[in-house]
Structure formats: structure tokens, C-alpha cells
Amino acid sequence: MTLYLIGIGLSNEKDITVKGLEIVKKCDLIYLENYTSLLQCSKEDLEKFYGKEILLADRETTEQGDEKIIAEAKEQEIAFLVVGDPFSATTHVQLFKLAKEKNVKVEIIHNASVLTAVGEVGLELYKYGKTTSIPFLEDHPNLETPYNIIKKNKELHTLCLLDLKPQENKFMTIKEALEILEKIEERKQAGIISENTLVVGCARLGSENSIIKAGKIKDIKQFDFGQPPFCLIIPGKLHFVEEEVLKLFS
Numbered sequence: 001m002t003l004y005l006i007g008i009g010l011s012n013e014k015d016i017t018v019k020g021l022e023i024v025k026k027c028d029l030i031y032l033e034n035y036t037s038l039l040q041c042s043k044e045d046l047e048k049f050y051g052k053e054i055l056l057a058d059r060e061t062t063e064q065g066d067e068k069i070i071a072e073a074k075e076q077e078i079a080f081l082v083v084g085d086p087f088s089a090t091t092h093v094q095l096f097k098l099a100k101e102k103n104v105k106v107e108i109i110h111n112a113s114v115l116t117a118v119g120e121v122g123l124e125l126y127k128y129g130k131t132t133s134i135p136f137l138e139d140h141p142n143l144e145t146p147y148n149i150i151k152k153n154k155e156l157h158t159l160c161l162l163d164l165k166p167q168e169n170k171f172m173t174i175k176e177a178l179e180i181l182e183k184i185e186e187r188k189q190a191g192i193i194s195e196n197t198l199v200v201g202c203a204r205l206g207s208e209n210s211i212i213k214a215g216k217i218k219d220i221k222q223f224d225f226g227q228p229p230f231c232l233i234i235p236g237k238l239h240f241v242e243e244e245v246l247k248l249f250s
């Protein structure tokens, strides 16, 4: 018996790989981790396309129910579906580690991730520094980390993932994220963020209606990106080719 950690991509039910789909079809139980990212289709769309019933795994099911899932995988074929890639910007390495410790066979089926989809904006992936997340200020009123990371990344680009609480239908917008960075700038005064700082906002990457918009903070704050999920890039030093590609999105 095996625990399969399967990336289902970024957009809709058709983004699963052929290999992933074949495995899902033969599994006894299928969990969908639905609290770290968001697809552009519903659980029902996935169920219809996969021809299988899906159990939603919220943060509690996963982080406290790891033992249960591993125990099930000793007796049955279990698929654990993750939006994007199972190991990109998620915490599922815990589940993987526990499976290994309990001698449960684990197979990983990779897929596209936001960490690779941002390649579309034309900034070289190998010129990114540390990725950061911007959490809701209500949970972190004294937040400084994303600002410090942007500062430390210096000439490297910074990808900012934006907080989301899908159970509450709450997704941080690009405007909110920029306002948070501006607030931290007011406090820290290190000259990292100003209304003229060049940023790139991205919405629904990997889907047919994705949006990429590059511009000054003051302009990007006014731009309507539509539905989530969103991420934000603070470019570092630009190579002339990067500059030319960014112009296409301005």
C-alpha cells in the first residue's frame, strides 16, 4: 500500500498529470488539501473529472491527522492531493517524513507550482532571493519579516506569497500586501519601499485568465486584479532583457 502525494497544478481539474490521474483512479481514499492555495475550479469539478469522491483535508485534518492518514496508507491506497506542487511552499514534508518513519511507501507526483509559474513574468528564476509570505496584520501586528527579506535580497528579486484563509473566503489582495509593506516602511524608514517602487502583481497564474501587471506601487494599488490567488514580486536589479519583458506587462 502506498501514500501518493500528488500535485494537481495551478488552474483546474485538467491540470493533474496523466500519471497523477491514473493513480487517483485506482486509490481507495482521496484527500484534497485545501487550505494553502486555491484552484480555479470546485471540488465537484475535480470529483467529476477524476470519477472519484474527494475528502477535504483542512489544516487540522492534515497537521493533527497525519497519523490517521499514515495508518490508512498501511492498509489502503491513499492519494493526498495538493494544489500546485506537493513540496513547493507547503508543509507536507511532515507527512512525507512520518510516512518514511512508519515504513509506509510514499510516491511523489510533481506538478507546476507558483514558484515556477512566476517565470512567466520574465524575471530569471535563478536571480530570486529568499521567498517571503505576507501574513494578515491582524495575526502579526508587528510584522517586519517580509520587509527585512526584501531588504536582504538586495539586488535579487523577491517573490511575496500572500496570506489566504480559504475557509473564511479571505484572500489578501495585492493592494493590501502593498499597504502592509508601506506601513512597515513608515516604521523602519530604510528606504526600501516608496510609491515609485517597481513591483509586479500576478493573479491566477497558470490559468487562462491570468493577469500580470508591472508598475509603480502607486499605480499597481489602483489596478483591479480580479479573483485570487495573488502574488507579488519586488524586482531586484534588472538585466536589460528582464526590463524589456517587464515592459510588456506595464
Ligand SMILES: C[S@@+](CC[C@H](N)C(=O)[O-])C[C@H]1O[C@@H](n2cnc3c(N)ncnc32)[C@H](O)[C@@H]1O
Residues within 6 Å of the ligand: 010, 036, 037, 038, 082, 083, 084, 085, 086, 087, 088, 089, 090, 112, 113, 114, 115, 160, 161, 162, 163, 164, 202, 203, 204, 205, 206, 207, 229, 230, 231
Ligand atoms: C503557500 S503557497 C502554495 C504553493 C503551492 N503548493 C504551489 O506549488 O503553487 C500559496 C500562495 O501562493 C500564491 N499562489 C498560489 N497559486 C497562485 C497562482 N496561480 N497565481 C498567483 N499566486 C499564486 C498565493 O500567494 C498563495 O497564497
